[in-house]
Amino acid sequence: MTERLIDPDSLKLAQPCPIRDVLDRVGDQWSLLVLGMLEPRTKRFNELMREIGDISKQMLSRTLKRLEQDGFVARTVYPEVPPRVEYTLTDLGRSFLDPLKQLVGWADVNHRAIVAARRSYETSAERA
Amino acid sequence: MTERLIDPDSLKLAQPCPIRDVLDRVGDQWSLLVLGMLEPRTKRFNELMREIGDISKQMLSRTLKRLEQDGFVARTVYPEVPPRVEYTLTDLGRSFLDPLKQLVGWADVNHRAIVAARRSYETSAERA
DNA sequence: TCCATAGGTCTATTTAATAGACCTGATATG
DNA sequence: CATATCAGGTCTATTAAATAGACCTATGGA
Numbered sequence: 001m002t003e004r005l006i007d008p009d010s011l012k013l014a015q016p017c018p019i020r021d022v023l024d025r026v027g028d029q030w031s032l033l034v035l036g037m038l039e040p041r042t043k044r045f046n047e048l049m050r051e052i053g054d055i056s057k058q059m060l061s062r063t064l065k066r067l068e069q070d071g072f073v074a075r076t077v078y079p080e081v082p083p084r085v086e087y088t089l090t091d092l093g094r095s096f097l098d099p100l101k102q103l104v105g106w107a108d109v110n111h112r113a114i115v116a117a118r119r120s121y122e123t124s125a126e127r128a
Numbered sequence: 129m130t131e132r133l134i135d136p137d138s139l140k141l142a143q144p145c146p147i148r149d150v151l152d153r154v155g156d157q158w159s160l161l162v163l164g165m166l167e168p169r170t171k172r173f174n175e176l177m178r179e180i181g182d183i184s185k186q187m188l189s190r191t192l193k194r195l196e197q198d199g200f201v202a203r204t205v206y207p208e209v210p211p212r213v214e215y216t217l218t219d220l221g222r223s224f225l226d227p228l229k230q231l232v233g234w235a236d237v238n239h240r241a242i243v244a245a246r247r248s249y250e251t252s253a254e255r256a
Numbered sequence: 257t258c259c260a261t262a263g264g265t266c267t268a269t270t271t272a273a274t275a276g277a278c279c280t281g282a283t284a285t286g
Numbered sequence: 287c288a289t290a291t292c293a294g295g296t297c298t299a300t301t302a303a304a305t306a307g308a309c310c311t312a313t314g315g316a
Binding site for chain 1: 260261262263264265266
Binding site for chain 1: 146147148149150151152153154155156157160161196197198199220223224226227228230231232233234235236238239241242244245246248249
């Protein structure tokens, strides 16, 4: 345990790979899903909750906040009671749909192959 | 809390959206990164560890195992001592690189805009 | 009077990720 | 001969994150 003047990790964190930075954000449990949900039109908080079905309030709230921070989504509050809040894709968010669609298209085409691979792995694992 | 014959959630879990199924797998902290690392050539475990730098052994092990299960990656063990294990992209894994590259390209182009959005959000948050 | 509403936040519990010790067994070193 | 080293992991203990669900707000309606 020797002391050192500069911790190498601090450098890494100070200048992270831009691609990792972006992928870490959108590549979480829910972001891609929410962005997909917002494609057809502006939606409200509870509407997203219902459509996704198995996300917790807190996670939806956090996910939307991050997407807003990163400029993917715009949040509009109407000062009514009960409150009304609408979420819309920004131009940046909309431009992201293009690569996202490629990904979804790939997933759609290759899902069967993946399921097959899982089964094959399971059966071949009966070597234990 | 009434009893019911069928839990609706069980149906949801039994027949998940194929796209969510796939995206949940690749859309975790490390999978995309590992797939990217394997693009140029076959690599060994510790080689991946070193290149990624901030992944734990256990997570790399788990990530590789899932990628193998899902058919993205092939694992070859050479029965030597000390052991040698190589990881290679399968055809399926390689085909996934195409949409992944789109995503990486987008991230590369739009990273600046995202960083700018974060800063703008921070300053505008001085309304508290 | 008191309940319902939309969009959250707060807290307690469950789950996942990290760090790091430990294991293997053939070869190299002292 | 005893010991240290190598790669590729697994196991355990600690720390961080996700979930579930109570709670809050202020207004309009029963």
